[in-house]
Amino acid sequence: MNHIRQKGVLKASARNRGGVGVSHNKNTAGCETVRMPAPSKVTLAMRQHIGAPCRPTVSVGDTVGVGQKIGDSDKYCSAPIHASVSGVVTAIGPLPLASGEIAEAVTIESDGEMRLFEGIAPPKADTKEEFLAAVRESGLVGLGGAGFPAHVKLNIPQGVEIDTLIINAAECEPYITVDYRECIENSWDILSGVRVVKDMLAIKNVVIAVEDNKPEAIAEMKKVADNFQDTGDEIKVMSLRSRYPQGAEKMMIRSVTGRKVPPGKLPSAVGCLVMNVASVSFLARYLKTGKPLVSRSLTVDGSAIAKPGNVRAPIGTLISELIDFCGGFKADPYKIIAGGPMMGSAVIGTDFPTLKQYNAILAFAENTFRLKKERDCIRCGRCAFVCPLNLVPTAIMDAAKAGNVPMIERLSADTCMECGSCAYVCPSGIPLVQYLRLAKAIKNKAGEEQCR
Amino acid sequence: MPLNKKLTVGPSPHVRSGATTTGIMLDVIIALVPALIASVYYFGPGALALAGVCVGTCMAAEYLSRKAMKRPNTLGDLSAIVTGLLLAFNLPVSFPLWMAAIGAVVAIVVVKQFFGGLGKNFVNPALLARIVLFLSFGKQMTSWTAPFAWKNGPDAVTTATPLNLFKLNGLYLVDNMKNIESTPGMPSMLKMFFGERGGSLGEVCAVALILGGAYLLFRRVITPVIPLTYVGTFAAVMLLAGKGDLAFVGYQVLGGGLLLGAIFMATDYATSPINIKGQLIFAAGCGLLTAAIRLFGSMPEGVSFSIILMNLLVPHIERWTLPKAFGTPKEKRKENEKSGVKT
Ligand code: SF4
Ligand code: SF4
Numbered sequence: 174m175n176h177i178r179q180k181g182v183l184k185a186s187a188r189n190r191g192g193v194g195v196s197h198n199k200n201t202a203g204c205e206t207v208r209m210p211a212p213s214k215v216t217l218a219m220r221q222h223i224g225a226p227c228r229p230t231v232s233v234g235d236t237v238g239v240g241q242k243i244g245d246s247d248k249y250c251s252a253p254i255h256a257s258v259s260g261v262v263t264a265i266g267p268l269p270l271a272s273g274e275i276a277e278a279v280t281i282e283s284d285g286e287m288r289l290f291e292g293i294a295p296p297k298a299d300t301k302e303e304f305l306a307a308v309r310e311s312g313l314v315g316l317g318g319a320g321f322p323a324h325v326k327l328n329i330p331q332g333v334e335i336d337t338l339i340i341n342a343a344e345c346e347p348y349i350t351v352d353y354r355e356c357i358e359n360s361w362d363i364l365s366g367v368r369v370v371k372d373m374l375a376i377k378n379v380v381i382a383v384e385d386n387k388p389e390a391i392a393e394m395k396k397v398a399d400n401f402q403d404t405g406d407e408i409k410v411m412s413l414r415s416r417y418p419q420g421a422e423k424m425m426i427r428s429v430t431g432r433k434v435p436p437g438k439l440p441s442a443v444g445c446l447v448m449n450v451a452s453v454s455f456l457a458r459y460l461k462t463g464k465p466l467v468s469r470s471l472t473v474d475g476s477a478i479a480k481p482g483n484v485r486a487p488i489g490t491l492i493s494e495l496i497d498f499c500g501g502f503k504a505d506p507y508k509i510i511a512g513g514p515m516m517g518s519a520v521i522g523t524d525f526p527t528l529k530q531y532n533a534i535l536a537f538a539e540n541t542f543r544l545k546k547e548r549d550c551i552r553c554g555r556c557a558f559v560c561p562l563n564l565v566p567t568a569i570m571d572a573a574k575a576g577n578v579p580m581i582e583r584l585s586a587d588t589c590m591e592c593g594s595c596a597y598v599c600p601s602g603i604p605l606v607q608y609l610r611l612a613k614a615i616k617n618k619a620g621e622e623q624c625r
Numbered sequence: 626m627p628l629n630k631k632l633t634v635g636p637s638p639h640v641r642s643g644a645t646t647t648g649i650m651l652d653v654i655i656a657l658v659p660a661l662i663a664s665v666y667y668f669g670p671g672a673l674a675l676a677g678v679c680v681g682t683c684m685a686a687e688y689l690s691r692k693a694m695k696r697p698n699t700l701g702d703l704s705a706i707v708t709g710l711l712l713a714f715n716l717p718v719s720f721p722l723w724m725a726a727i728g729a730v731v732a733i734v735v736v737k738q739f740f741g742g743l744g745k746n747f748v749n750p751a752l753l754a755r756i757v758l759f760l761s762f763g764k765q766m767t768s769w770t771a772p773f774a775w776k777n778g779p780d781a782v783t784t785a786t787p788l789n790l791f792k793l794n795g796l797y798l799v800d801n802m803k804n805i806e807s808t809p810g811m812p813s814m815l816k817m818f819f820g821e822r823g824g825s826l827g828e829v830c831a832v833a834l835i836l837g838g839a840y841l842l843f844r845r846v847i848t849p850v851i852p853l854t855y856v857g858t859f860a861a862v863m864l865l866a867g868k869g870d871l872a873f874v875g876y877q878v879l880g881g882g883l884l885l886g887a888i889f890m891a892t893d894y895a896t897s898p899i900n901i902k903g904q905l906i907f908a909a910g911c912g913l914l915t916a917a918i919r920l921f922g923s924m925p926e927g928v929s930f931s932i933i934l935m936n937l938l939v940p941h942i943e944r945w946t947l948p949k950a951f952g953t954p955k956e957k958r959k960e961n962e963k964s965g966v967k968t
Contacts, residue, residue, distance in 0.1 A: 519639065588951065598644060
């Protein structure tokens with residue numbers, strides 16, 4: 174790996190504690206993004222974001238074009254869903270998702286033409302209000318994996334001052350290379366997206382942050398950023414230590430600005446706004462064309478995939494069709510993960526659609542897993558040592574098992590971002606993240622009971 | 626393509642590091658081997674027999690007690706072997722084998738398994754067993770064989786340990802300190818370092834213990850915090866007590882079970898604090914107590930008692946030193962301390 178320091182590239186202002194050195198496995202870094210042709214059908218779940226689910230705005234039998242809105246909600250914290258292929262709506266109803274939960278979904282049989290919806294035109298976004306409304310209409314959610322509606326994030330409350338916009342291109346999860354490809358292939362889109370957000374929200378500083386294991390991405394970002402220098406407001410590029418979970422929002426803000434987001438607070442509390450690199454790049458294209466979020470890039474990789482690569486696929490494509498597009502399986506898949514191996518979720522089968530938040534589909538054969546026997550906790554302290562948020566996972570586990578709510582609170586269990594570092598290192602193979610979720614659930618339940 | 630097998634699902638993360646409990650225990654065993662070899666060199670095959678009995682009994686006790694409690698068999702984590710070796714390291718070579726076996730049963734069944742097994746015991750099994758043996762079989766526990774006596778025929782020559790000599794000759798008094806090396810029976814500093822002195826199996830050879838400790842550090846099984854703080858605090862107190870007499874400090878650090886305790890016993894995961902602040906307090910406490918027992922107590926040695934005492938305090942130390950979550954503001958910290966949520 175090439176860690177040569179590049180001229181004019183900033184170094185991190187602070188070094189985070191903990192974290193783990195997972196092997197990067199960025200096998201697909203050299204794979205140019207290929208556009209997937211129209212799949213036979215897409216299934217669009219009405220909830221592909223954090224917030225209120227959408228209601229279908231079309232009926233069975235309707236003919237739809239790419240980019241036509243097919244689901245929306247009257248709630249603010251929600252993101253509309255758009256048809257990702259042209260064709261006919263064949264079904265509307267509850268369907269199981271890859272995670273096993275059931276959600277309302279719209280199925281569109283594709284006519285193979287990918288005909289654009291007639292109503293698509295560049296949105297009007299001259300004022301901040303128009304801009305935010307346009308962002309909501311685009312259906313954009315955080316493409317880094319969290320799925321938080323972008324217009325909510327960008328709507329900074331009155332009185333809160335944001336002085337730094339951080340563009341997150343850390344991509345610390347192993348295997349995934351879509352953000353890297355975005356930096357290389359769409360660097361100008363990223364830059365114009367950055368300009369828009371910066372101008373609309375009047376943010377002084379912009380830092381594009383990349384992990385130092387991607388020197389080509391850093392170089393490319395630096396190159397385009399330099400072109401903006403003449404305008405007076407500089408866009409900076411920063412190289413960060415490659416250490417999981419560098420891309421987590423709190424870790425990112427600390428590395429870039431040295432500031433610490435307090436537990437339970439948003440990045441705006443310390444004057445920061447963090448956006449994923451693919452999100453800003455999409456935003457630039459959307460403002461130019463008016464085409465909402467109907468496709469996204471995914472890394473398809475893992476030891477069971479015949480031809481790994483980066484694919485731009487319509488949202489709602491079945492995982493099985495996506496994998497077939499990548500040559501199918503070359504070995505029996507043992508586990509398939511939507512997202513990265515550290516924070517992604519294992520899917521129960523391949524007959525399920527992709528969601529906006531998925532940035533990868535990874536399929537692994539059995540022999541690639543290092544399975545550990547689950548044993549009793551030996552109190553080795555490794556979990557606490559690596560926790561970037563300074564928690565003591567083994568103690569939280571004990572508190573959760575005992576149902577000890579005051580202790581769960583005292584141990585700040587709800588700060589946990591489920592990065593998985595603790596479970597990664599645990600020599601006893603304990604699924605600590607599961608216990609952390611349990612702890613949060615117990616606490617929430619206790620809270621609800623008190624309210625009653 | 627249809628799937629012909631069911632997919633596995635499970636919570637994230639889906640990748641895991643290579644570290645395993647068994648691997649860690651194996652590393653500890655490897656780190657103990659130099660000291661074991663040294664003990665055979667100085668005390669003869671009897672040392673090996675004693676270690677064998679302790680390890681064997683520990684394993685049998687672990688297997689049978691888990692079976693009796695209808696719990697899964699845990700021999701595979703190798704921790705019983707570590708306990709067996711550490712127990713043997715704390716015994717004199719002449720110790721009767723059947724008594725050693727009793728110690729092993731106490732360590733595994735009473736101290737470890739009664740409290741739920743590996744990681745749940747609140748004191749070090751080998752050390753508590755040693756104390757039980759010391760209280761039950763005091764005479765056998767304190768009869769020390771001279772190094773190399775095994776080569777000179779069946780009549781084992783008994784000797785006094787360096788710390789015995791300190792007590793007997795009043796060497797803790799500053800006035801007498803210049804006599805340390807001329808005290809009859811006191812090994813030279815060099816011999817202390819290489820282990821040619823009376824003592825229990827594993828404690829005599831400082832070189833071997835340091836070698837093992839270095840291996841554990843290198844393998845990241847332990848961090849230097851506990852061993853350095855323990856030995857450092859102890860040495861500092863002794864330096865004060867000896868009014869700067871370095872030979873005195875040297876004999877104190879090398880004599881008795883300080884290094885064995887600091888490197889292998891006080892670093893036991895289950896019975897030491899998890900966070901660094903707690904480890905500092907714990908190890909400093911061990912150092913102070915050990916120094917106090919040696920200087921003022923009636924017993925020549927205090928490592929076991931000090932560590933056990935501090936083991937008992939670990940839950941409290943952890944409560945005092947609970948780390949604050951990332952980004953917790955300063956005022957909030959104070960507030961939390963004041964409200965003092967009881968655990
Ligand atoms: S890493 Fe695993 S074994 Fe070690 S203290 Fe944490 S939970 Fe226990
Ligand atoms: S999953 Fe939670 S507890 Fe575990 S390391 Fe990450 S933040 Fe810490």
